[in-house]
Amino acid sequence: MASPLSLDDVDNALLRTYVLGCHIMNHHHVVDAYGHLSVRLSPSVFLMCRYMAPALVARRDDLVLYYVDTGEAVHPETAPRGFSERYIHSEVYKAYPGVQAVIHSHSLDVVPFSLVSSSSYSSSSSTATPLRACIHIAGFLGTAVPVWDATAAYYDAHPDVDRSMLVNNTAMGASLAQALGRGKSEAEGLPLNSVALMRGHGYVCTGESIEMVVAKAIYTAQNARVQMDAMRLSAASGVSGLSGDILFFDEREAGDTGRTTIQGAAKPWPLWMAEVTADPLYRIEL
Numbered sequence: 001m002a003s004p005l006s007l008d009d010v011d012n013a014l015l016r017t018y019v020l021g022c023h024i025m026n027h028h029h030v031v032d033a034y035g036h037l038s039v040r041l042s043p044s045v046f047l048m049c050r051y052m053a054p055a056l057v058a059r060r061d062d063l064v065l066y067y068v069d070t071g072e073a074v075h076p077e078t079a080p081r082g083f084s085e086r087y088i089h090s091e092v093y094k095a096y097p098g099v100q101a102v103i104h105s106h107s108l109d110v111v112p113f114s115l116v117s118s119s120s121y122s123s124s125s126s127t128a129t130p131l132r133a134c135i136h137i138a139g140f141l142g143t144a145v146p147v148w149d150a151t152a153a154y155y156d157a158h159p160d161v162d163r164s165m166l167v168n169n170t171a172m173g174a175s176l177a178q179a180l181g182r183g184k185s186e187a188e189g190l191p192l193n194s195v196a197l198m199r200g201h202g203y204v205c206t207g208e209s210i211e212m213v214v215a216k217a218i219y220t221a222q223n224a225r226v227q228m229d230a231m232r233l234s235a236a237s238g239v240s241g242l243s244g245d246i247l248f249f250d251e252r253e254a255g256d257t258g259r260t261t262i263q264g265a266a267k268p269w270p271l272w273m274a275e276v277t278a279d280p281l282y283r284i285e286l
């Protein structure tokens with residue numbers, strides 16, 4: 001299939017789904033002024049909005065095509081300013097050909113789980129308190145979501161660069177993409193983990209469609225809220241003399257509940273569309 005080189009070559013229904021995805025992410029507090037969604041259009045080209053809050057994406061002029069290989073605009077002469085962190089998206093698409101949509105979020109519900117680490121300055125992704133599946137709709141998180149530390153990437157490859165924690169070049173993006181892990185899903189071109197946290201920053205979430213990645217991003221933040229509440233309750237139970245054990249999902253339960261999300265992504269989408277369509281903040285002019 002030839003790569004689409006113009007927005008005119010892209011199905012308008014896909015563009016509308018993309019804009020709806022941006023609005024739904026904002027409505028569910030996955031993004032605010034920061035954070036972004038992208039969708040793959042072909043093996044070599046993906047689409048994301050220009051440098052703007054996702055809630056305000058509305059028109060064709062807000063959308064930009066980028067090359068997977070470089071993260072640079074297909075039409076640099078006319079492209080509006082893009083996100084400096086678009087290399088998160090380009091490098092995930094490059095590493096995992098089966099990934100069709102990517103979200104980067106700064107959700108404050110999730111960030112705490114990126115900070116409690118036993119290996120802050122190594123490339124290890126082990127954590128003392130990992131984010132892990134504890135609600136059935138977020139089984140895709142598994143038993144330990146990996147944490148990527150930008151500082152490890154600076155030490156490994158870029159000792160002299162500015163330590164802004166931003167993924168603003170292909171090397172940083174490739175390092176982050178690697179943290180998603182390769183394994184049993186490699187034959188389908190998918191990462192081992194569909195989510196990776198970014199220390200002190202946020203997370204990256206991958207999916208096989210816009211609807212799926214939006215659902216996963218929302219459920220990741222919901223799982224983080226529930227897990228944090230369970231940990232607080234557990235601590236309080238310990239004080240009161242109860243055991244306070246948190247009954248997390250095991251590997252099998254996480255795997256089986258993970259399939260629930262995949263099968264059920266179509267169910268919430270009409271509701272989420274109706275919510276943003278009814279809110280005058282969100283406009284679609286496509």
Ligand SMILES: [Zn+2]
Pocket residue numbers: 034035085104105106201202
């Ligand atoms: Zn960011």
